[in-house]
Amino acid sequence: MAKKFVIIGNSAAAVGAVESLRAIDSDAESWEIVLISDEPHHTYGRPLISYLLFGKTDEERMKFRPDDFYSANKITTMLGCTVTKIDASAKTVSWSKDSYSGELKYDKLLAAIGSVPFIPPMDGIDTVPLKTPFMKLDDAKLLQERVDADTRVFIVGAGLIGLKCAEGISKLTKHITVCDLASRILPSILEAEPAEIMRNWIEGNGVRFMLGDTVSEFKGKTAVMKSGERVEFDVLVLAVGVRPNVALIKDAGGEVNRGIVTDQFCRTSLKDVYAAGDCSESYDITSGQTKILALLPNAYAQGYVVGRHVAGLEDKPYDSAIPLNAIGFWGKHILSAGSYVGEKYEVFGKDGSYRLICREDGLLKGFILIGGNDVHDHSAFDRAGIYTNLIKDRIPLDTLNFEEIKDRASLKGFTAEARKRKLGGVER
């Protein structure tokens, strides 16, 4: 009889686990899969919520996998069910939905439970009539409903989430203010100067920034800033940050740092319990540090490793995680990867583009590529994956002519032999 693999979560890590397990156990002979998620929706691309606002996609097209995903993969779904407790010794999870609740036994469990918004204590926050984080489809739908051309939107946090929200919502209203305690935007992915490039660009698209400033107190639809300035708004978006969702594992007695602690096969300290995605920590090979890499490609990759491990395969550990970001604002794209350490090669293009290449110990460690002001010219970040691959595969730069390709990614810097391998066959 098939054993039971329970997945908590319904996003990239969960899908990765399903797809890798079903690639091996396609007829569900060995494993039954049960997927529990507190969101009632079909799996959707979580980062797509800003594009939904922007009008670039809709709920139907946002589906991360086709409609028959669950049936085709022989998954029992429990959508809209919140897991309340994991009992690792009894190997059960407790769940509730509305007034119902129950327990579910598992043989293996995956916690792909993502992150939760971080909202620091703020005076008068309860007086704000309309406020929301920007994490889930329902958050976007709320904004879609409540924002029109006259609505003044105030976004706290100039990170990825806040700014994507600003871009998305810019289709609905022109009255957008973003504040951040930090003096620059996108601190998690950009250094100061490229951040300045992006700030100018985003400001040029009608967003008002209040940097190095933060709310001291909310008074209904007014925010009183530390600087003394007052911001009138109708809708407040709280995008200060996110934290890994560790509560379930922590409560069950699993080891947790900032995120859930896992090994290279994404196993937690609890027996037969895995964790993958934004809730867990990853080892960043470019910095040598364990980090939260709350990024969709990494989440999927972790889930993929879990699925294979459940199936009994230990051939492909999760061991080449790096920070990866591809994000665009009003047509200007930032593609970045790795860590900005070591010897830096930096170019500020006349066209508004920016390029940072970081090398250390003969390896490529990281890069930032920002497109020019002509949104149709993609040459600044064209083929960036070639660099990413150099970082991920830790390819010694002395085995190729990196100088030839540092200003424009291409395969011609590789040796003829390497090209023959890449272009003459398929590498598994």
Next chain:
Amino acid sequence: MTSRHIPLEGEIRIPSGCAISGIFHKDGTRENGERIIRSIELMHDRSNGLGGGFAGYGIYPEYKDYYALHVFYLDASFQRETEDFIKEHFEIANQGEIKTRKMPEITNAPQIWRYFILPLKTKLDSSELDEREYTARCVFSINTKFDKKAAVFSSGKNMGVFKANAFPEDVGRFYMLDDYEGYAWTAHGRYPTNTPGWWGGAHPFSLLDYSIVHNGEISSYDANRRNVEMFGYKCSLMTDTEVITYIFDYLTRKEGLTLEEACDVVSAPFWSTINLMPKDKREYYTYLRKRYHALLINGPFSVILGFAGGMLVLGDRLKLRSMVVAEHGSTFYGASEESAIRLIQPELDRVWAPDAGEAVIARLEERSVRA
């Protein structure tokens, strides 16, 4: 008004369809020409009256050591000149007109003479040729020199060819072949497609004791002709039969091949067949095909080759012409159609159609050398 000249054998190449038949007594028993006439007569529709003929072996026992020349004098005024030539080169033991019967079916008959001859010793010695080669060359000379006015149409020992421009059964009766007895007979009924026919062009064609009757039209003719002509032959009649005769003569008499080997040259197996053979056979056929490449015969033919003491039946390598052979006791038969054999010998021990390119040879048994 001048009538258009219709070209004859030798002026143009003459292909033709035909009927052939042969009888051979391995024990040397002799029979007269009656049965061979009946056999060829049955296949009347395979010929069209433009040529018929016979060859008999063992028919001149009393002159068996002499070459028997049969000569047409189509223009009587050439007889003297021809006889002068013969006398110049040969000793004549006997000569006379060949007896014939007057028949309405036979018209325009030439003077037909027979000479039993032997080469003059002095001439032969000074020629430094062997007797057969010497005789053959003299025959060529007459046929070339007198260009269809006088034609030697038979030149072997103890054998003779009888032919005319008519249906074969009429030719047999015309020559009164029931008066001759031989251990072997071949016959030919001709269906030429582009000649009015003339006496010298009728078959069998012969050179010394080789006589050939042939049914077919070989497509390798000019390749074969131009090759044998390098070796002293002159294909004056431009018929297949002529060139086939010369090929056999060349391969056996000049190259020293056996008749079987000669057959393997002219009807060689295909390379695809040779490739599958055991090593020694493969080398044998490869050698023959490489060495005698120009003597491979292509196109449809079946032939009966008569020679002193034997008879050979051979078809082309694709078997494009009919040929049936049979045995009854020590008598061997071959004919274009089985009926032509059954008519004269209803009971047969064995009847079969030889494979493409397969040679069937009958020879006199050792103890029966009465011929």
Next chain:
Amino acid sequence: MKRVYVNEEWCLGCHLCEYHCANANMGGVTPQDMVRNLRGRTIHPRIRVEDGADGGKINFAVQCRHCYDPMCVKSCIAGALTVEDGVVTHNPDKCVGCFTCVLTCPYGCIMPDGDGKVVQKCELCLRNKVGAPACAEHCPNRAIVYEERGVM
């Protein structure tokens, strides 16, 4: 599965593949289509010729390798990239143009399309009117071939 392979030894750097690719993916087949589709326009081919490797002597074309374990598919935030019968296929309707795939493709073979709103990639011309890779069909020197080679 048949794939497009590139042999740089025979690539002439003529760039014909790019033009045929661009034409094919604009629905064109014939030379007349090419005139209509490409004349006076910047082309946006899915195969690209790299000129001047090894000191200027070597040229070669590159397009999607249709990886067995495609990074682009695994990283797509929108579920717009899928593997259909071995062909890494892109659904522009779902694509939001985040370019994560551009960032992850180790061959640099996914690129923004002409408008820059979504990406584009080689789909072996299986979904356009040509029906088989136009680059290989029109390569004058068989440097680009469409054939079965198995997995290295």
Next chain:
Amino acid sequence: MEQGKIYLSPEHEIVRDNDKCIRCQVCERQCANKVHSYDESIDKMLANDENCVNCQRCVSLCPTRALKIRRCENRFRENNNWNETKIRELYLQANSGGVMLGAMGTPLDYPTYWDHMLINASQVTNPSIDPLREPMETRTFLGKKNQKAERGADGRLVTRFNSPQIELDVPVMFSAMSYGSISYNAHESLARAAAELGICYNTGEGGLHEDFYQYGSNTIVQVASGRFGVHGEYLMAGAAIEIKMGQGAKPGIGGHLPGRKVGPDVSRTRMIPEGSDAISPAPHHDIYSIEDLRQLVYSLKEATAYTKPVIVKISAVHNVAAIASGIARSGADIVAIDGFKGGTGAAPSRIRDNVGIPIEVALAAVDARLREEGIRDEVSVVIGGSIHSSSDVVKAIALGADAVYIGTASLLALGCHLCRSCHLNKCNWGIATQEPDLIKRLNPDWGYKRLVNLVSAWKHEIMEMMGGMGINSIEALRGNHLMLRGVGLNEKELEILGIKHAGESI
């Protein structure tokens, strides 16, 4: 020394349909003669007609078919006596003081006798043979066939062949084209095609590149007056050795490979210094007579232990029959005759266009002479010099050849467009060049397949024609003059060719 400015309008002009041109610049990238260029300021492709040799590379590769090349319409005043070409060449010579050079075969309108001969077919009296159903043999052996039949002690025929032979699956070979005059890739294509087809190609006088020794059993190694690349291993490497006495395109003169074509590989293969001109003397300086030739033939046989047939190749000149007869008696196994329309990498145009005789009459004369002398089986006869098609092959075999050489036809199969500019080293098709970026334009992986296709197609056609004649083995066609009829030929021509006129019976 050049004198003054020469005012000649270009021979060709590029016609570009700007409505079709998409400015892809493929023409520009593909033209080694730098005819095309893109002018960004007016967004147009421009053409420098003067440099155009009309090789058709740009026309062929233009994806929108926007290009054509036509003869320049500018004309000198009409004059049937002093025609355009004559005037032009005279101006050029007056300017340069040089010899006019040209490549490939003569472009002049001399009669092509192949086109005045028709082939026979069977009807009714003799069945035609269907090559799809019946065996149809084109296998050919080249070499002496004059061995006397011998019997061993057991009375059995000795079947060992004394004279070495070349075995061909089809009586077509690729004629001599040297490595140097044509590219490495062209050579590789020829070698691989010959191996797959079971025929031979010919190294020409440039030696044999070490990479191609593996195709030795399908290689004829040539020994020419320059003796380039000739050494013991080379002689042993091939299926046969060819002594080149003459070449149809340039009877009586030697050869000249310019130093710019002598790169490291060519230099090593030819055993001459890099960059040096490779000059082949007009005669072999050790052969001033037929008896000298005999010495060389036997020297080569000695050097190869009598295992390799020796071919002697001559140009078809007036006395060709007698010369061939002499060669047949010199110990050579094969005589190769190159007609005056044969190709070349470079020749003085006057010689190419005016010296020698057509191959058809040369072949007929040689074959007839050898037969008259009874020595046709002493040698095989191979002919070349403008064999255009399978029907030419059939006619050549019927006229008396054992096999044919094809040179120009094989280059056409590789993409040659007969621009006749081989001597410029700028072959846009990668054939007659040693420039690395041009050489790679000929991918031997498909080049050899095109050659295989060509010869296979010809073989099919040859078999069809043979079958039509009721012939199922090529030897029954060889010298079979009755399978040919002349059309539009006078009595003398028919007499020399040894064939009848159409309408005359068989």
